[in-house]
Amino acid sequence: MTAARVGIGGPVGSGKTALIEAILPHLAAAGIDTAVITNDLVTDEDAERLRRGGQLPPERVLAVQAGACPHTVIREDPTLNIAAADRLERDFPGLDLILIESGGDNLASTFSPDLVDFWMFVIDVAGGDDIPRKKGPGILQADLLVVNKADLAPHVGVDLPLMLDQAQAVRGGRPVIATVCRRDQGVAGILDLLRREVLFR
Amino acid sequence: MTPDALPLLTAMHLADSSFPSGLFAFSWGLEAALAEGQADPRDLAGWIGAELHGRWHPFDRVALAGGWRLDGAGLADWDDLVDASIPAEMQRQQSLQAGAALAASARRIGVALDDGHAPVVHGRFLRLSGLTLPDALAVSAMGMARGLASAAVRLGRVGAVAVQRDLLALLPRIAALTDPPRPDDLPASFAPISDIALMRPLASRLFVN
Numbered sequence: 001m002t003a004a005r006v007g008i009g010g011p012v013g014s015g016k017t018a019l020i021e022a023i024l025p026h027l028a029a030a031g032i033d034t035a036v037i038t039n040d041l042v043t044d045e046d047a048e049r050l051r052r053g054g055q056l057p058p059e060r061v062l063a064v065q066a067g068a069c070p071h072t073v074i075r076e077d078p079t080l081n082i083a084a085a086d087r088l089e090r091d092f093p094g095l096d097l098i099l100i101e102s103g104g105d106n107l108a109s110t111f112s113p114d115l116v117d118f119w120m121f122v123i124d125v126a127g128g129d130d131i132p133r134k135k136g137p138g139i140l141q142a143d144l145l146v147v148n149k150a151d152l153a154p155h156v157g158v159d160l161p162l163m164l165d166q167a168q169a170v171r172g173g174r175p176v177i178a179t180v181c182r183r184d185q186g187v188a189g190i191l192d193l194l195r196r197e198v199l200f201r
Numbered sequence: 202m203t204p205d206a207l208p209l210l211t212a213m214h215l216a217d218s219s220f221p222s223g224l225f226a227f228s229w230g231l232e233a234a235l236a237e238g239q240a241d242p243r244d245l246a247g248w249i250g251a252e253l254h255g256r257w258h259p260f261d262r263v264a265l266a267g268g269w270r271l272d273g274a275g276l277a278d279w280d281d282l283v284d285a286s287i288p289a290e291m292q293r294q295q296s297l298q299a300g301a302a303l304a305a306s307a308r309r310i311g312v313a314l315d316d317g318h319a320p321v322v323h324g325r326f327l328r329l330s331g332l333t334l335p336d337a338l339a340v341s342a343m344g345m346a347r348g349l350a351s352a353a354v355r356l357g358r359v360g361a362v363a364v365q366r367d368l369l370a371l372l373p374r375i376a377a378l379t380d381p382p383r384p385d386d387l388p389a390s391f392a393p394i395s396d397i398a399l400m401r402p403l404a405s406r407l408f409v410n
Contacts, residue, residue, distance in 0.1 A: 067355070
């Protein structure tokens with residue numbers, strides 16, 4: 001194994017696929033050879049969306065079904081994802097990075113250390129500014145917490161600076177990044193963190 | 202612990218549904234059959250029994266025994282034969298996918314396995330883990346029965362407690378089916394309803410098949 005494996009988890013609709021769509025151009029510009037695995041709950045919709053997006057050749061996007069258990073396929077039994085990642089490394093020698101997107105799940109979802117070297121948890125402001133205060137393993141244990149849709153904060157009554165402060169506090173100062181993935185805001189910061197913490201380049 | 206308990210403990214460990222093998226994500230046609238009324242959730246034991254008789258006994262049992270018995274080139278040839286014995290492309294790919302998941306898990310705990318079809322990889326893995334062939338067959342048959350029951354529970358069609366009655370009722374049949382095949386037996390299943398069900402497209406599918 002040579003490619004770094006990075007998990008992306010978070011609730012349904014928080015922007016996990018949007019984050020991948022936003023970061024792929026940054027990765028390409030940095031010369032980081034990338035592939036993606038999606039874990040859709042019911043369909044191949046996320047995988048198809050990424051394939052249609054055209055930022056990666058379709059064969060570099062694999063879909064793994066979650067057997068009705070989005071947390072099982074990334075934590076208790078990640079073997080289908082491990083096998084998919086192994087296959088990508090076999091098929092694309094020299095791969096630098098494999099992004100593994102979880103199906104949408106609750107705040108308790110976490111990634112197995114067997115599967116990933118680093119994982120981020122994506123929430124969005126429209127889900128409520130109390131999410132960080134609710135803690136939950138996803139919020140607390142992720143290597144990076146991404147607070148997406150930051151631009152919606154004034155429209156949904158969220159005090160974004162307070163939400164970010166509380167997120168920092170419950171995470172003991174570990175990284176928190178606010179993003180607007182649709183507008184490519186904050187995404188470069190995620191890439192910088194991945195380069196520093198995972199890719200070492 | 203007495204040394205006599207070791208084979209039982211090993212079998213229990215390897216048969217435990219918490220052992221990561223990827224199989225939780227496969228329903229082998231049950232999802233579509235329940236959705237389309239071909240399987241009756243009030244008679245899950247009937248569906249599981251039919252799968253054990255029509256699929257596991259004539260195919261998985263034989264394929265697994267070859268994986269357990271053979272090494273080297275003989276093992277590779279056997280996997281090729283199993284491959285040729287699954288005419289439906291989707292089913293063939295899913296068997297390989299399940300085999301790759303188990304092999305990935307085994308390699309990470311120090312058991313050197315090549316990818317291959319699920320029952321062949323499973324047989325090889327169980328032998329290298331120290332199981333006798335009869336115990337390996339019991340682990341495999343019980344795994345299929347429990348996997349189907351678990352899929353039905355996660356689909357919300359049967360209760361997690363109620364399904365235990367089905368599994369308990371099936372134990373004598375499972376025990377009767379786990380006779381080791383002869384070395385010259387060839388895998389050949391006949392489970393047309395589930396064969397078609399696992400290939401049938403569903404608008405929303407939770408399982409691999």
